[in-house]
Amino acid sequence: MGRAGYDSGEFELSETMSEFVASEPVAVGDTDVPVFRILGRNPGPMTGPGTNSYLMGRERLCLLDPGPLDPDQLQCFLQAIGQRKLEYILLTHTHGDHSPGAAPLSDATGAEVVGLPAPDAIGQDHSFQPTRNWQHGDLIDLGEYRLELIHTPGHVSNHICYLLLEEGLLFTGDHVLQGTTSVILPPDGNMSDYLNSLRLLQQRDLRYLAPGHGGLMSQPQEEITNLIAHRLKRESKIVSSMQSLGACKIDELVLVAYDDVAPHLIPWAKKTLTAHLVKLQDEGRASLSESLWALTG
Numbered sequence: 001m002g003r004a005g006y007d008s009g010e011f012e013l014s015e016t017m018s019e020f021v022a023s024e025p026v027a028v029g030d031t032d033v034p035v036f037r038i039l040g041r042n043p044g045p046m047t048g049p050g051t052n053s054y055l056m057g058r059e060r061l062c063l064l065d066p067g068p069l070d071p072d073q074l075q076c077f078l079q080a081i082g083q084r085k086l087e088y089i090l091l092t093h094t095h096g097d098h099s100p101g102a103a104p105l106s107d108a109t110g111a112e113v114v115g116l117p118a119p120d121a122i123g124q125d126h127s128f129q130p131t132r133n134w135q136h137g138d139l140i141d142l143g144e145y146r147l148e149l150i151h152t153p154g155h156v157s158n159h160i161c162y163l164l165l166e167e168g169l170l171f172t173g174d175h176v177l178q179g180t181t182s183v184i185l186p187p188d189g190n191m192s193d194y195l196n197s198l199r200l201l202q203q204r205d206l207r208y209l210a211p212g213h214g215g216l217m218s219q220p221q222e223e224i225t226n227l228i229a230h231r232l233k234r235e236s237k238i239v240s241s242m243q244s245l246g247a248c249k250i251d252e253l254v255l256v257a258y259d260d261v262a263p264h265l266i267p268w269a270k271k272t273l274t275a276h277l278v279k280l281q282d283e284g285r286a287s288l289s290e291s292l293w294a295l296t297g
Contacts, residue, residue, distance in 0.1 A: 098125075
């Protein structure tokens with residue numbers, strides 16, 4: 001997949017990426033600390049070629065986002081690890097395409113599980129259990145490299161990005177995707193939090209973005225700036241659509257504000273539209289009354 005524009009690729013990832021082969025470790029980035037992507041065997045409209053797992057380190061290893069339950073993929077992980085020590089399993093968040101594989105991998109290797117507990121929301125992997133209480137700013141020091149936990153709520157409330165400090169490589173999970181935008185899932189997901197999390201990343205010295213779906217990005221600050229601009233442009237279109245429609249239901253508004261999105265993606269667009277509307281409501285710019293949304297002031 002070439003890099004689709006944010007508008008043409010919104011909510012959906014291409015499944016046709018010739019450089020992506022499931023289950024095979026592929027080196028990513030020009031890094032001194034070895035980093036390998038191991039693609040999941042779960043391609044689809046919302047996962048693209050599949051979920052990216054990342055194996056990093058020389059002798060003291062971490063594996064990020066082991067994906068869904070898949071015994072064959074587990075064996076691929078164990079083969080890639082070999083006789084070395086897997087010390088940590090890192091989770092960006094607890095959606096079913098990212099976290100369920102953590103438990104069997106931990107059982108097989110004894111690795112410690114890193115992440116935030118699943119929120120009380122639909123679509124979360126509530127079986128996920130981190131091995132301790134992890135927090136924003138925690139540092140995992142393996143001697144040969146260090147990883148910093150950066151809490152990035154927005155897509156969901158328990159989302160974490162992991163920064164490989166020696167390389168400036170940020171593992172972004174579903175916070176920043178290549179060539180598309182992630183769905184914001186209220187009430188647990190929050191558009192204001194999402195934008196604030198992106199702005200937090202603008203303050204960091206980044207060299208690469210390694211997303212949960214799609215390819216490595218080598219211009220991280222440009223990607224983040226464009227993503228913020230895209231979200232604000234969509235918000236502006238929502239406001240102008242509300243000005244034209246007057247008080248309206250969300251089913252009516254989504255067809256106008258997201259008229260550039262494919263019809264089969266409208267249900268996902270409604271979720272992100274709701275997140276935008278909640279943001280406008282929190283800012284005193286919109287109100288909801290008897291299922292009708294309207295601008296205020």
